Amino acid sequence: MTTAPIERKYDLIFDRLDTDGNGVLEYADCERMAKDVIRAGCMTEGSAKADALFTAYQEAWERLASAADADGDGVITREEFKSAMSDTLGRREQVVEGCRAVLDAEFSAIDGDDDGLVPTADFQGYLEALGSSAEEAQATCDSLDTNGDGQISREEFHEGWLQYLLSDDLTEAGSHFLGSLT
Numbered sequence: 001m002t003t004a005p006i007e008r009k010y011d012l013i014f015d016r017l018d019t020d021g022n023g024v025l026e027y028a029d030c031e032r033m034a035k036d037v038i039r040a041g042c043m044t045e046g047s048a049k050a051d052a053l054f055t056a057y058q059e060a061w062e063r064l065a066s067a068a069d070a071d072g073d074g075v076i077t078r079e080e081f082k083s084a085m086s087d088t089l090g091r092r093e094q095v096v097e098g099c100r101a102v103l104d105a106e107f108s109a110i111d112g113d114d115d116g117l118v119p120t121a122d123f124q125g126y127l128e129a130l131g132s133s134a135e136e137a138q139a140t141c142d143s144l145d146t147n148g149d150g151q152i153s154r155e156e157f158h159e160g161w162l163q164y165l166l167s168d169d170l171t172e173a174g175s176h177f178l179g180s181l182t
Helices: 005-017 027-040 048-068 078-088 092-110 120-129 134-144 154-166
Strands: 117-119 151-153
Touching: 005 027, 005 078, 005 154, 027 048, 027 092, 027 120, 048 078, 048 092, 092 120, 092 154, 117 120, 120 134, 120 151, 134 154, 151 154
Parallel strands: none
Antiparallel strands: 117 151
C-alpha cells in the first residue's frame, strides 16, 4: 500500500518541526526552528523581525496545540499532527488564515531589504535552515521562481506553502517545498 503524497508531506513537515528528533512536537521545537530561520535571514535575536518571528511561532504553536494535542499532554505526536492536518484538507481559507502570520514573519525574516523579494540564494539558505539539502533547496527555488527572475516573491512563497500543505498534485511548484517526496 502506497502512502498518498499529502500523507508523505505531513510526515516530512513533522520530521522538520521535530527539531530535536524526540518523536513529538513541543514548543521548544518552534523556538529552535525560529532561531534557525533568524540565522538564515542574518538577523540578530531581539531585532524587530526576530521578535515578530518568535511571536508568530508562539501563536502558531498555540493554534496547533489547540487543534492537535488530543490528549492534552502538552506535546503533539505524529499521529495527532497528521490527524489535525488531515482535518484541514479542502479548507483553503482556514489554512491561509492559520498560516498567514507565520508565513509573513518567515518571509520578512529572509527579505533583508524589505522589497517583497528574496534572491534565490538567500531563499536556499532559508530552506536549508528548515532541513533541506542544498540540492533539494536549489530544486525548490527553481520550481518556485515561476517567472524566472532569480527571486522568490512573497506571493510565490505563500502559494508554494499552500500547495505544499493542501495539494496531492506533485506537479505543482510548491509540492516539493521541503524536499523530494519520492
